[in-house]
Amino acid sequence: MVSELSGRVAVVTGGAAGLGRGIAERFVRAGARVVVADVDREAGEATVAALGPNAVFRPADVADPDQVWGLVQFAADSVGGLDIMVNNAGVSGTMHANFLDDDFADFARVMAVNLLGVMVGTQQAARHMAAHGGGSIINVTSIGGVTAGRSVISYRASKAGVIHMSKSVAIDLAEHGVRVNCIAPGNIPTGLLAGAVAGEGADGRVAAVRAVMAVSRPLRREGTAADVAEAALYLASDRSAYVTxxxxxxxxxxxAGAPFKAEDLVKLAVAGEAAR
Structure with a gap:
């Protein structure tokens, strides 16, 4: 299975760090040629240097549709085509204590990167794929777009939008042999959460959020970028040829649900009342 992407070209946006880098690494190991796209030129160049000759860096800010178009053209003209598009680049909104405190100062940027960037990336990749026998588009959303929750509301809205958009265009593009699927990561340590928490005591607040995530997760171990990369490999490969x-x-x-036992819920209820 190690060479199941042999001969294929993939683009991974936000590929210089975190989940994107993990996906790029896995694709290279599976035999693909990978275009790592990122706004961070230094990190992007370091990533492709580490990945070897089958990886190339292309600077791109996915909030700019022209740069996304240029990214797809670069893959098609300079790398040899485009078979797999992973729209992974994303940013988090500022974490406010309450929705009523949100000033929406980061709304435009969150939507431009997380939703518009994914929509344009999907469209531009699909235009090439439709004319060249099909392909696989993988859009990285979040469990924050699947389940409701407090805080980072703009982020949650953007990720929910990615899901509905992806399902809709999957129907539209199926006749062209272009598959569109989403991965919804959750509870995986990346720099995204830290980016949402700023100011004095930020490290402590990040740790507290991670602790809540841990007790709300049925599986006891923490997820990794490699876990997400394996899911991406499945959706990119012929193993998922009937999946869109x-x-x-x-x-x-x-x-699926929190793993709390009845006694745990009682303790939480008592603690909540005591804190009022």
Whole structure:
């Protein structure tokens, strides 16, 4: 299975760090030529240097549709085509204590990167794929777009939009042999959460959020970028040739439900009352 992407070209946006880098690494090991796209030129160049000759860096800000178009053209003209598009680049909104405190200062940027960037990336990749025998588009959403929750509302809205958009265009593009699927990661340590929490005591707040995630996750171990990369490999490969329009959570079971026992719920209720 190690060479199941041999001869294929993939683009991974946000590929210089976190989940994107993990996906790029896995695709290279599976035999693909990978275009790592990122706004961070230094990190992107370091990533492709580590990945070897089958990886190339292309700077791109997915919030700019022209740069996304240029990215797809670069893959097609300079790397040899485009068989797999992973729209992974994303940003988090600022975490406010309450929705009523949100000033929406980061709304435009969150939507431009997380939703518009994915929509344009999907469209531009699909235009090439439709004319060249099909392909696989993988859009990285979040369990925050699957289940409701407090805080980072703009982020949650953007990720929910990715899901509905992806399902809709999966129907539209199926006649061209273009598959569109989503991965919904959850409870996986990346820099995204830290980016949502700023100011004094940020490290402590990040740790507290991670602790809540841990007790809300049925599987006891923490997820990794490699877990997400394996899901991406499946959706990119011929093993999923009959799969389109799905959302695959990679979250340790979190979207299935919290693993609290009855006595745990009682303790939480008592603690909540005491805190009032």
């Amino acid at each position: 329009g799905v959302v695959l959570p990679v979250d340790g079971g979190s979207t």
